[in-house]
Amino acid sequence: MKQHINQLVTQALERLAAGGSLTLPADLTVQIERTRTREHGDFASNAAMILAKPAGMKPRDLAAQIVEQLPTSEQVARVEIAGPGFINFFLTPAAYQALVPLIIESGAAYGRSDQYRDTPVMVEFVSANPTGPLHIGHGRGAAVGDCLCRLLAANGYPVTREFYYNDAGQQINNLALSVQARARGVTPDDPDWPADGYRGEYISDVARAYMQGESVHAEDRDISAAADAEDLEAIRAFAVAYLRREQDADLKAFAVHFDNYYLESSLYDDGRVEQTVAQLIASGHTYEQDDALWLRTTDFGDDKDRVMRKSDGSYTYFLPDVAYHVYKWQRGFRRVINEQGADHHSTITRVRAGLQALDIGIPEHWPEYVLHQMVTVMRSGEEVKISKRAGSYVTLRDLIDEVGCDATRYFLVARKSDSQLTFDIDLAKSQSNDNPVYYIQYAHARICSVFRQLAERELAYDQTRGLAAVERLDSAEEQTLLVSLSRYPEVIEAAANTLEPHLLAYYLRDLAGEFHVYYNSQQFLVDDASLRDARLSLASAVRQVLGNGLELLGVSAPESM
């Protein structure tokens, strides 16, 4: 639709230019926008306002000339000039009614496209270290990242989902020491407790399982416990596998899956870290100072240089990060999106600086980042504190168990990710009209219910008859619904292009609301068979779009509630 209007305006402008009354700038891009209210039609163009000044004309006069040159179109009922010089297009009801058969025929494919099928993209998200259960911050990353993957895939991108974690560093060492302490019966309040130990109760569970000789199976590893409290290496390996297994279970319960788990340790095993160091030194952007090896990241926009190799010979975390991203590039991903917490934003400049220093043709702004701000959890009007070290802890699993996967996912993805989010447990749990998740799902269930009611009344839905009568869908409520249905593909594309899944959450809320209004204003099961079937066809199309959209959010679309 939008594209069609664009063509009409472009043709009109070209005619004016050919007639000599207008000169078009070479870089002209005509804007066709959805209008905010129906009084302004369906689409509006600002072409006259933009071109008025160079043409030396008043916007409204120029608009009149453009309108005069517009080709006629079956889809356009009328055109108006309004306000400071907008050209408003009013589409015919038929243009919208034609969507009903289109949506029903397209089914799950409605709103999807394959336009980016030639651009493999990797999305790295969650990437939690195996030092504890996933908390609600990881949950936000999981929900946003997973939804992004679904949106990208819906636009045709071949998507690879990757989870990267450190299985060997100092944090893991603290983990192993903590488990060992618990295995020996030492508690966090003991003087013997490791300095940076993890104090959470789950550490006791790991220690107990280890001492009982349990075997664990995680997505990316299997291990049996040695049950020896003195074998720190065995404890380390067991604890990592145990917590990975827990995280897998959390992610599974959250309907999130990954194609690949990538270990930081493998970057060392494969020699990629050493190789990256050698290349960085060769590139001339490094220097030695105070027995450490520095990378001159200030050459690439950082505000101070960074240490790559510490004076004790070990590497800082950012070096494997660079090596890891080089490998992503080498694997052929020309689009890479990293979804992570905003508390890690300082890595962006450094990783990009490292990649630029290598001078291997990686674009300046590669990879892309989607950062999410912190989540505050509220219960009974009070903030629930999250602190892994202290042990009081809102885990993702607790949330899923308490409020359900659907509501948790919806709430975590329904906000723009760069604003802080308040997760109200009471609201998310409430099975009432307070809760937007149920509001959307209820619209879907209601439509299913209408079709069940149809059968109970021993009526049958004749789709052919319904689609032949779509011109009877002419009420204000029906037109409103049809406009929203026409917007769905634009929303899917925009949400993927801007990497903003919340756009979809809002859209579905609006669509559901419009359906509820319709439901209350008109009867579906009327005696007039063709009218009945036409309305059922529209309901069916709405159900399809609600279902398609919920699928992209990873939220279920129940048939009854």
Next chain:
RNA sequence: GCCCUGGUAGCUCAGGGGAUAGAGCGACGGCCUCCUAAGCCGUAGGUCGCAGGUUCGAAUCCUGCCCGGGGCACCA
């Protein structure tokens, strides 16, 4: 101090160059002999943090300031 982010209705948040600034919740008042009331309708509620600037037009872009969050390690 520097960098990133946010500041829009009592609360939670959309809108991020266009035409009278939106939604939900909360408040108040209505609607089930009728396809699920997990719904609908109505009323009240705003100096879009402040001040300049750019523009035909600024909640939206730029600059400065104020306030909240995060980050500025030879931690990750």
